[in-house]
Amino acid sequence: MTTRREFLKTGTLAATGIFFCGCGLLQGAHAQAPERRKLPVAVKGKRVKTIDVHAHCHFHEAGALLGEEGHRRQAGPINGAEETFIELKQRLAAMDAQAVDMEVLSINPFWYDKERDLAAQIVKIQNEKLAEFCASHSDRFAAFASLTLQAPDLAVQELQTAIKRQGLKGAAIGGSVNEVDFSDPKFHPVWAKAEELGVPLFIHPRGIPELRANRLAGNGWLDNTIGNPLDTTIALSHLIFEGTLDRFPGLKIIAAHGGGYLGSYADRSDHACMVGPKGCNPDIKLKKKPSEYLKQIYFDSLVFTPEAIRHLATQVGASQIVLGSDYPYPWQLSPVDHIFACTSLTDDEKAGVLGRTAAKLLNLEV
Template sequence: MTTRRNFLKGVGASGIAFCSCGMLDAARAQGAAPRSTPVMVKGKRIKTVDVHAHCLFHESLNLLGTEEAAKVLPPTKGVPEHFIVIEQRLKEMDAMGIDMEILSINPFWYNRERDLAAQIVKVNNEKLAELCAANPSRFGAFASLTLQVPDLAVQQLEDAVKKQGLRGAAIGASVMGQDFSDPKFHPVWAKAEELGAVLFIHPQSTPQLAQRFKGNGWLSNTIGNPLDTTIALQHLIFEGTLDRFPKLKVIAAHGGGFLPSYAARGDHACFVSPQNCNAEIQLKKKPSEYLNQLYFDAMVFTPEGLRHLAAQVGASQLMLGTDHPIPWEQHPVDHVFATDTLSDEQMAAILGGNAARLFGLKEV
């Protein structure tokens, strides 16, 4: 098995090295070796795929006006790189050992009126398609959707997949507090299932708890984002949405939030308090078992976190995720190799094999 110790021994001989380009000095100070593609597991070349990477386009932000556009820009390191400069982005990907990024744009249009939201989505999807067509081996993308207008979102998704070659759609964890289990969204999920389109759930904090998130530690993100995803997934499970759309392909960001760490609690909920459950909703499986049909990025930071996530949901459901260009996970390949509880086959699957199968990509 490719343990971290054996892998690092091989680095000196093979010249393999990965490190976030912009963080090279910091990485050296921490003792992390700089890295570059290609990535090998047991002598086999692996096409590494990052399913959680972001970008923004000036053309769509400009539709908001200067003042509103400024509110959209994330208050994080990496902001300048959100507007993709291809050569720089490719250098950073190479430095992290990433062959391909599946790009997404976090929704900033759910609270905009229909026509403006439609314009923003149109520009986003056209620019994403253009970028991917020019760099097909390095970029794929999730479409933007006006989910607040489901009938329009259905058409946008079909056009994105059939005409623009996008891989699915990026969605928030709710639409301004409306959960995805609401029947108004069913036509969108039906279309995604029909097309085989992948849905990438990326949270937008949990706005209802904004007051409690105030204070030190950026809790709106560190707690709010994983919590938002957790709530979204639990509603999809408990309201029977995943039973209604059993072939739906869903990736949950940030390791699926808190759900994989406490999923079994949900298995007991309706036994302990039946009055808090709807007797008319008869799930086909235990609530925790639905995690094995969902997908998750591996952005959980530690080998123990990744070991636990794989044990809960299966290594077959995990994929690389970096949040690039935001510097959350700067050594995604190292993270997988450091998790020496994973077999070579499981490492290869997480690094790129699972994503290749889900998105229909060539594995090398």
């Protein structure tokens, strides 16, 4: 299998109809990245605006409302955490080196366990800062709003304001709220508002608190390595099995990290109620097989390898995959490489993953 870098070295990109232009894409470009690539990324000779839907940021002003606790929650001992407080020149250089034209910024919820008014202040600051920053750099950045999701009535108002007045493109949410899953009817007004506005909700997991101190302790950072994908898997499964996606068929969901484990083992969900009917509610009659709901959910491409992309596309459809890096956390510093190296995708499908699907989903000009 030929990688993008091998294509660059051998000059065979033109023969395949795929072009990667600009020195900002070379390995080591982080050290000498240009402020902007001289030539754009293109597929089959056509310009593709690459859109990374999974990129993070923080604002000191929001964390300051929690004092020292706020800084710990925003910038814990994780590589790249300090870069979430965006220094524009540094961030643009990194994006250029990654061949990312636009980042859709989001803030992982750290306020769900705070009382309503304090959480609302944090969210207000963040959404105002996100709107201001993106308006000033609209060619390179868009953003998902934060929501005070522990107070659904307030979250509905925040989402309305974020979309209608602040120009944000949807909302970022966790995997649950204080261990209450999203299928709980208390959240229905929020999903109804997102469906009405036609904007996506980006599910980014926060781990499994009840497992964190015991089974996920030890070597390997299992709280994140296993816990985060599991959190997303549980969140999506509840939305499917409890009938939430039937209730809100127009709800647009983007699941981080390739949607966790569901995309790798979705067919097991189709057999669960047949094998163990006592574990299923006979009053909930789904309109489709559980695995079929994956074809209406979007998944980011942060699954690392061409084979993983191939498998995810086979399960959910290439049209449901969008580019994601998790920047500035260094999970995938070359987020486009495994898309171009995935020989099972057509040129049109690669263009979709790289940016065209996200542009349509988020109503972004390209």
